[in-house]
Amino acid sequence: MSFENDSQRVGSVYLERARRLARTPSQSATPGLRVLFFRVGGVRLALDLGAIREVQPAGQLTRIPGAPPPLDCVTQVRGQIYPLVDLAALLKLDASEAQPANVLLLRRQRREIAIQVGAVEGVGTIDPGLSHRVESNEETRARFLRRGGADQPFELSVEQLFSLFERNSTDDPIHS
């Protein structure tokens, strides 16, 4: 790789950007569900953009004594405490992958939680009609992943995530 090639590539990027900005919003809008793409344990996931309030780098995690994983930690963002869901542990994915850790702050009906994810790729849309149902032997994955497979990322169910914190503390929030 040379710097000359890089300048050409940057020039091409700027040209594409200019063309995209020249299009009307109706032209640029893509029909479908707007989601945020991210990765957890090597798996590409998507989450409804409406449920996401903020993305933050993963700060210091505080472990809660006696709490069952993956709900055994909390985190704070700008002084506010958020219960944290470790998605890799929840979906039994490979958490050893070295990825920059981020925290997604979710909000639903004035309730806010945080989920720990890997790399956040960006905002996009998915077609709900073209998505496939998740067929997995793992009961947990089938519960928390709404659709996806083949070439499409798996969509994480926001409701199921918030439902983890709506049960009694004596119940098993995961295998119920």
Place this chain on the structure above:
Amino acid sequence: MIRFTVRRKLLAGFGLALLFLAIVGGTAYRSTERLAATAAEVTHSHEVLQKLESLQTELANSDSQARCYVITARPACLQAFRRSVNLTDEAIVSLEALTRDNPSQQSRLAVLKSQLAARLAFFDNLIQVRDRDGLSEAQKLVDAGLATDWRATITQRVGDIRREETTLLQRRQESAAASTERAQNVVLFGSLIAFVSTSIFAFVVARSITVPLEQFREFVLAVGGGDLRRRSKVKGNDEISELSSSLNRMVAGLTELAAQTRAVTSELRSTTMQILSAMQEQAASTSEQAAAIQETNATMAELTQSGLQISDRARTVAANAESMSNVGNTGLEAVQNTTRIMESIQQQTEAVAENIVSLSEKTQAVGDIIATVNDIAEQSHLLALNAAIEAAAAGEYGRSFAVVASEMKNLADQSKEATVQVRSILGDIQKRINGSVMLTEESVKRVGTGKQLAETADRTIRQITQSIQQSVQAFQQIVAGTNQQQIGFEQVTRAIKDIAQASEQTAASTRELERAAGSLETLGEKLLSAIDRYRT
């Protein structure tokens, strides 16, 4: 006591015969000598008588010739008269010489000589008268009768001398006849006696020799027939008895010798068998040795050929080593140049290393800046995401802001991607700088090592050059040694050929020995059978 040996017997026999022969011979010689003397006296008497006859003849002839002259006065008659007178004188001289040992005859001849002188004087006077006075006067002298007287006197004297000589002749003839008879008797009887006595003695001596010899013959025939138990029984004190004793001892020795020979022959036969076996083994060994020698000869030929090749190779190697020595010197100079260059390279490399280290530090600072930029890009990325989230939350009103947020995100992504690329490039640069540092350090070390190696190479090349020079000398010595070795190989080859010839000769000799051993065995068998003839 006299010891009658055969030698003495033979000497006595032959001595006796020689004695008789000497006696008979001496007697015969004396008789013959006496007979010869008598014959000489007889011959002498005959000569005297013959001279007397000649004297009478010449006297008569001179009378006739004197008368002839007186009568005829012919000179021839006178010459004849003178010649007869001379012959008469010669006859008188011869008679004096012949009868010199007879005094009576000498006296008679002296008288006759004086009478002849008177007669000659008468005739001379007569002749003178005839010549002077003629025939008649001469006739008167003749008639006076003087001539007749002289003739009768002379005839009487000559007759006396003849009778005396005839008497001597008769007596000498009788003596010769007696001598002849005596010599015949001596020869006859002496020979008879010698024959008889010699025969008797020869018979005795021959008997004393032949009888023991006959016994010896029987004894020797018996011994020759193998009867070694026989002994000679001849007794006595002569050589034959000594020979008998010696023969008995010899037969005893032969008996012992035959026994020993029989034992030795048996042992010799067994030994001969062993020798024959050993000869056969030796013949086989000799054949193997000949084959081995041929192989050795071939091997020596190969060694010789190899030696030649080694010599050629050694010369070539010596030449190469010499050229290598020259190359070594050149290499030594090159190594010294290399050492100097390595020192300069080391200095330059150390300078390069310092520059690279400085560059690495600068690159590290750039890396820190890039890390800061990356953090900013990360934060911008998150900020753009959050802006996008806020724009989504704003719904239709946040659509434009969503575009800005998207562009911010793109820029942040591009910045991040650029920082990633720059970091990657910086990492690559850092790695390469680190690698360069390491390489430079390694180069410095290697240059140092190279310098040391160059110094080592210098020493090594010096040692190699020295070793090559030593090798050149060694190869020259090897060439000389190989030449000597070649000579040695040739000598060894000749020696092996000689050994091969000797081996062939040994093989031939072994075959001869084998045949000889076979012959010896046959001879042993024959000797044993021959020894078996003798009864001990």
